[in-house]
Amino acid sequence: MMTKFRLSPCFLALLGIGLLSSSTVSFSREFFNPAFLTNMNGSDKNPDLSVFETENSQGPGKYRIDIIINDATLETTDIDFFSIADKSADYLNENDPATNLYPCFSAQRLAGYGIRTRAIPTLKTDSNGCVIIKSIPDATVDFNFNLQKIILSIPQAAISTVARGYVAPERFDQGINALFLNYHYNGNNSYSRNNDIEDQQTHSVNLLPGLNFGPWRLRNFTTWNKSDSNKDNSGRWDTVYTYLERNIIALRSNLTLGESSSESDVYDSVPFRGLQLASDDFMDPESTQGYAPVVRGIAKGNAKVVIKQNGYVIYQSFVPPGAFEITDLYSTGGNGDLNVTIEEADGSQQNYVVAYASLPVLRREGNLKYGLTTGQYRSSDSSVDYTPFTQATASYGLALNTTAYGGAQLASKYQSIVMGLGKNLGEFGAVSLDLTQAWSTKKDEDKNSGQSLRVRYSKNLNDVGTNISIAGYRYSTSGFSTLSEVMETYRDDYRIYTSDRVKNRTEITVSQSLGDDLGYVNIGGVMEDYWNERRRNNTLNIGYSNSWKGITYNLNYSHNRSSNDNAGNGRHYATDKLFSLNVNVPLERWLSNTWATYGLNTSSPGSTSNSVGISGIALEDHNLNWNMQQQYDNRESGSGNAGLDYKGTYGEVFGSYNYDKNWQRVNYGASGSIIAHADGITAGQSISDTTALVKAPGAEGTRVSGNTGVKTDFRGYAVVPNVSMYRQNDVVLDTETMPDDVELDTTTATVIPTRGAIVLAEYIGKKGIRAMLQLVDGQNNYIPFGAIVTNMNGVNASENSSIVSDNGQVFMTGLPQSGSLIVKWGKKATQACSAAYQFPDTDNSIGIKQTKLTCR
Numbered sequence: 001m002m003t004k005f006r007l008s009p010c011f012l013a014l015l016g017i018g019l020l021s022s023s024t025v026s027f028s029r030e031f032f033n034p035a036f037l038t039n040m041n042g043s044d045k046n047p048d049l050s051v052f053e054t055e056n057s058q059g060p061g062k063y064r065i066d067i068i069i070n071d072a073t074l075e076t077t078d079i080d081f082f083s084i085a086d087k088s089a090d091y092l093n094e095n096d097p098a099t100n101l102y103p104c105f106s107a108q109r110l111a112g113y114g115i116r117t118r119a120i121p122t123l124k125t126d127s128n129g130c131v132i133i134k135s136i137p138d139a140t141v142d143f144n145f146n147l148q149k150i151i152l153s154i155p156q157a158a159i160s161t162v163a164r165g166y167v168a169p170e171r172f173d174q175g176i177n178a179l180f181l182n183y184h185y186n187g188n189n190s191y192s193r194n195n196d197i198e199d200q201q202t203h204s205v206n207l208l209p210g211l212n213f214g215p216w217r218l219r220n221f222t223t224w225n226k227s228d229s230n231k232d233n234s235g236r237w238d239t240v241y242t243y244l245e246r247n248i249i250a251l252r253s254n255l256t257l258g259e260s261s262s263e264s265d266v267y268d269s270v271p272f273r274g275l276q277l278a279s280d281d282f283m284d285p286e287s288t289q290g291y292a293p294v295v296r297g298i299a300k301g302n303a304k305v306v307i308k309q310n311g312y313v314i315y316q317s318f319v320p321p322g323a324f325e326i327t328d329l330y331s332t333g334g335n336g337d338l339n340v341t342i343e344e345a346d347g348s349q350q351n352y353v354v355a356y357a358s359l360p361v362l363r364r365e366g367n368l369k370y371g372l373t374t375g376q377y378r379s380s381d382s383s384v385d386y387t388p389f390t391q392a393t394a395s396y397g398l399a400l401n402t403t404a405y406g407g408a409q410l411a412s413k414y415q416s417i418v419m420g421l422g423k424n425l426g427e428f429g430a431v432s433l434d435l436t437q438a439w440s441t442k443k444d445e446d447k448n449s450g451q452s453l454r455v456r457y458s459k460n461l462n463d464v465g466t467n468i469s470i471a472g473y474r475y476s477t478s479g480f481s482t483l484s485e486v487m488e489t490y491r492d493d494y495r496i497y498t499s500d501r502v503k504n505r506t507e508i509t510v511s512q513s514l515g516d517d518l519g520y521v522n523i524g525g526v527m528e529d530y531w532n533e534r535r536r537n538n539t540l541n542i543g544y545s546n547s548w549k550g551i552t553y554n555l556n557y558s559h560n561r562s563s564n565d566n567a568g569n570g571r572h573y574a575t576d577k578l579f580s581l582n583v584n585v586p587l588e589r590w591l592s593n594t595w596a597t598y599g600l601n602t603s604s605p606g607s608t609s610n611s612v613g614i615s616g617i618a619l620e621d622h623n624l625n626w627n628m629q630q631q632y633d634n635r636e637s638g639s640g641n642a643g644l645d646y647k648g649t650y651g652e653v654f655g656s657y658n659y660d661k662n663w664q665r666v667n668y669g670a671s672g673s674i675i676a677h678a679d680g681i682t683a684g685q686s687i688s689d690t691t692a693l694v695k696a697p698g699a700e701g702t703r704v705s706g707n708t709g710v711k712t713d714f715r716g717y718a719v720v721p722n723v724s725m726y727r728q729n730d731v732v733l734d735t736e737t738m739p740d741d742v743e744l745d746t747t748t749a750t751v752i753p754t755r756g757a758i759v760l761a762e763y764i765g766k767k768g769i770r771a772m773l774q775l776v777d778g779q780n781n782y783i784p785f786g787a788i789v790t791n792m793n794g795v796n797a798s799e800n801s802s803i804v805s806d807n808g809q810v811f812m813t814g815l816p817q818s819g820s821l822i823v824k825w826g827k828k829a830t831q832a833c834s835a836a837y838q839f840p841d842t843d844n845s846i847g848i849k850q851t852k853l854t855c856r
Contacts, residue, residue, distance in 0.1 A: 003147025016295045058100060064746045066149045067113070070159070074113055075728065075750055079150065080104040082128055087434070103143060103150055104130035112170040114160045164328045165285035166528060167728060167752055169249045174215045175757030176693070179676040182208035186669040193662055202227040203235070210756075215246045217756040247754050252283045252753065259378055263371035265361065266393040266407040266418055266434075270483055274375010277395040281369065282726050282755065287328035288375040291362035293401055295326040295354050297342055298572075304343040314338075327364065359430050359458050361405055361422045363397035370394040377411070377487045385490040387411055389483065402834050406435070414486045415439045420454075429459030440481045443489040450480025471508040501531045519546030521538075537562045553583045577604040593617040597629070597852045609633035623647040625711030632700070637661050647709030649718065673719055675758065685710065691758045692720035692731050692751050698767030699742045703734040711737070720761070728752050731761040740847070743813040766800055766814020769839055775808045775823060777833065778856055782808030787825035791815055792834075817841065823855050 060083045067074045081101040106129055107117045117123055117131070133141040135157055137332040142151040183205065190200040203226045211218040220242045226235030243258030256276040261269045263278050281289050295307060299319050305326065307315040315329055329338075342350040363369060371393045376386040393407035401424035409416045420434025436452040454474040468505075483500065505528045512521045520693040522543040529536045538561045556580040581600040588594070594616035602608045613629030625645040643656030651672025658665050673687045682693060694704060696716040704710040704718055712718040723729045733747040744765030753759040775783040789797045789810050791800040804810045804823075812821075818838040825831050833855040 004156065025608050045352075045552045061277070063145075064148060065103070065143075067152070068146075068149055069113055069152045069154055070156075076746075076748060077750060078746070084314075099200075101143065102130070102133075103141065104128055105133070107131055114166065114168060115154055116158055116160055120158055122299065164287040165727075166287075167285070167726060169811070171752050172249060172726065172754050172757045173752050173757060174754050175212055175759045176677055177214070178212050178693075180210050180212075180687070180758065181207075181674045182210075182671075183673070184669070184671040184686065186341045186667070188668075190583045191664045191666075195665065197662075198228070200228050206350055212756065212758055215754065217245045219243055219245065219756075228791075233456045244442075245756065247280065247283075249283065249754075251277075252279055253277055254280045262373040262391050263393055263738075265369065265371070265395060266405055266420075267391065267409065268482055268484065270389075270409075271380075271389065272373055272375040272389070273378045274373065276371065276373040276375075278371035278373075279369045280755065285328070286727075288364060288367070291358045291364055291397075291403075291424075292329035293338070293354055294365055295329065295338065295340055295620065296323070297340065297350070297352075298323050299342055299344070300348075301345050303345065306341045306343065308339045308341075325399070350819040357423065358458055359422055359432050361395060361403060361432050361456075362401075362419070362430065363395050363403045365401075367397040367400060368394065369396075377483075379488060379491070381491050383492040384488060387413060387487055387490065389414070391483075403432075409483050411483065413441045413490070414481075416483065429457060432456045435481070438480055438482075440472055440479075440486045442481070442486055443491075445489075448479040448481070450477040452476040452480045472506070474502070474505045476503060476531075478503075503529050503531045509778055517546075518549075519544060524525075550586045550588075551583065553581070555581045575604065578602070587614075591616065593622065599631075607633065607635070621703065621709055621711075643667075647685060648825040649709065649711045649713055652685055673721070675719060679717070680715065680718055682713065682715075682717040683719045687719060687721045689756050690723050690725045690753050690839065692729065692753070692756055692761045694718040694720060694731060694733070694749075694761050694763070696733060696744065696763040696765065698765065699738055699744065699763065701737060701739065703737040705732040705734050723751065723753055723759070725753055725755045725757070733763065739767075741769065743770070768814040768816055769849055770813045770847075771815055771839070771851065773810050773812060773821075773835075773837075773850075774852045775810060775821075775835060775855050776852065778854065780854075782806075783823055783833075784825045787823050790822045790824075792820050792822055815839075821853070821855075 047660075058082050062078050062080050064076065065079045066076050067079075081103055083101060086465060088739040107125065110131055113251075115136075120136055122135050122137060124132045126132060133139050133152070136154065138155045139158070140153045142153075143149075144151065174796075177238050185206075186204050188200075188202045188358045192199055202763075203224075206226040206702075207220075207224075209220050209222075221240040223238050223240060224235050227335045241259040243256055243260050244252060245256045247254055254277075256278075257274075258421065259273045260272050260276060261278065263269070295305075297305070298306075299321055301321050303319055303321075305315075305317050305319055305324070306313060306327070307329070307578060312498075315326065317326070322572040338354040340350075340352050340354055344350075371391070373392075374388075374390040376388055377384070378386070389411035391407065391409045393405070395403055395405035397403050403688075404417040404420075405422065406417070408418075416436055416438035418434055418436040420432060422430070422432035424430045432455070436591040437449070438452070439447065439449045441447045447630075452474060453476075455472065457471045485501070497671070505526070507526045508524070510523045512523075514521065522541075522545075524539075524541045526537070526539045528538075529612075538559075540559040542558075543554060543556045545552070547553070556579070558576070560576040560578075561573060563573045579600075579602045581598075583598045585592075585596045585598075587596055594614065597611075597613045597615065599613075600608075601611075609631055610633075611628060611629055611631035615625070615627035618624040618626060623646060626643065628640075628642045630638070630640045637660065639658065639660040641656060641658035643654070646652065647652040651670060653668075653670045655666070655668040655690055658667075671686045673684050673691075675682050675684070675693060677693065679695065694712060694717060696702065696712055696718075699716045700712055700714050702712045702718075704712070704720055707722075710718055710720060720731055723731075729751050731743070731749045731751060735747055738744070742765060744763045746763065749761035751759040751761050773789075775787075775789070777783065783804050785804060785806055789802050789804060789812065791812065791814070800812070800814050802812055803808050804825075819836070821835045821837065823833050823835065835853040835855040837851065837853055839851070841850055
């Protein structure tokens, strides 16, 4: 068992002064005579300081270290250090000072840092499985103990060329085996103010159980609903889906078996029961997700490349002389051209612009995304036929900022094929065009065929601050139908079921900046007409938002016009016009975390309402939200509501009350999760697809930073509901809320979970009494400076050690109520003793005990 050391500041300071102020002429290296540390009372117990005589020399053990490779900090983690007993030159670099320790890096860990271990024929490991860094040609390692850093210098030829934010698959964590349940309950009691109408009560429960076993994820979604209108008072159960899923990292893909929905990149998503294999973009670094153009250039010498977008630096890097390519720009949605500057070593500059516009379908050059689905069509109506079908889609990034995409759907009642191209047109924006050909046979109808043409466009006009985020047009012939539209006709009530078949659809979304302090305008519109019906739908939405001295306000106008004439009596129009004004005023000057709100709403024909309210956040952890609102309209009718929402360690509860002239309603509910794992059962807030489980035994009631209301339970466990899949997540414990009798080796755990994983964020520490001890021998002489004191009682006792400073003082943590300490200041039997102790039976979580012990 390795020993973890705690070095007091006093010890380090005195040791440093001693090393600087003492030397001898009989040695070629510096030497500190331990006799200088002889106690003032004449003790002749000289400590053995040989382990500390050379620079960076320390005792072996596990240390929390920053890992730095080629000036890039990769992570902070625990690293084992071993002694170099024979001072073998294999471990040392010729220009490094002598050291008695070497860090243990396995080949797998180094591969996780992007080092091409399999491509280095000279790579050697020792009997502990540790890579001998010097066996990597031209590599060096430096351990700075004072800064707790390991600095590795690895030649570029031995490092894989990876994108920014790249995480090696070897570091992906599949998580622990666990059974869990996500739950959400909502209840409503409605009390009628009209004696002729009965009171009503409804209940609904959503259950999402799951099982994780290695890389496999079993998921289910089940609902239960009960209301007074149900004939069956026991309520109704429904299963939304059940599926088994796992990642296939080598293919950057997920495999799904069961009930799910197909990919929606090319076709509209289709519910299925069967099998799906599809790309998972989350496995890629963020810098290669989405679309961004390749930036190419030529540097005259060693140069710095700076890329700006909308005045902000989004990328900078150093490049060698010659041609270069930058392929790992973060996708920004095509929101502005890229201004590239090449700063040469002689001070000269090259400047040019790379136009940037994007659409969802665009892929980076060389990037492939695919999806393959086969199974039965799955409808929410159980009477719909379970028709087998297969769907395949793919999109691939070509050269010249072009993307090709396409797909096919095959079923006995439906076949279709789609092909398309997307293109970044530079200063003219981005455009995509695709054509779908479909053959279909609806229930009790002859076989039909049709086509659908779709065009999409995006452009940012930087000079005037206008962003056309997406403009689209689709035209479909009268014989065109989608797969879902056809399948849904094969139901018992197919004559009642009608599918509105769109003929033309045009949509546009535009945002406009009005300049500094003048706010933003957003405009969105949709126009549709349909085959076989004299029907049209037109929708226009206009919004304006701004802020002034912390006061935020927005105005919205909506115009909806629809027409329908199935009877052939002329077109009838229905028009809705809605206008709203919302103002939010912070009351920080009088009440912290509190806001006043005002709202105005008007709608045709002539309805107007005004509302005022107040809302806020309460409690130390900001985990209680509250609100109150009162509303009046021009029909002399009032309504109001008030609500509370509390997020805690074991879940979330909420409740509200509202009323109007007809009803009084009380809403209430709770949500959360329960995870059963190898160490027991832990309850927490509702979890997302990927979760972390904190394990910090003894550190009960400790807050998890960045997660509202999340604290460790009575056993030191906590559920962290949201972590990012395939990304480095730092789960940090708040030391200010940690019990006084607990000390952790680290308060940060780094996890890199795969999709759907429950990863363990484990913290090693000690729980027990904190004590400042003064150690003396049988003659009342102080124990020598530098002696090592080890607790021989309790869990992981051998790892609980500290070093004596001056006057025999040593600070210990994690001590049980009684026990014994072993003290050593050398390798001889006469350079050791033991001290028994017994602390009074008082509250050990408060303060630091102080006592004097005799070591015999």
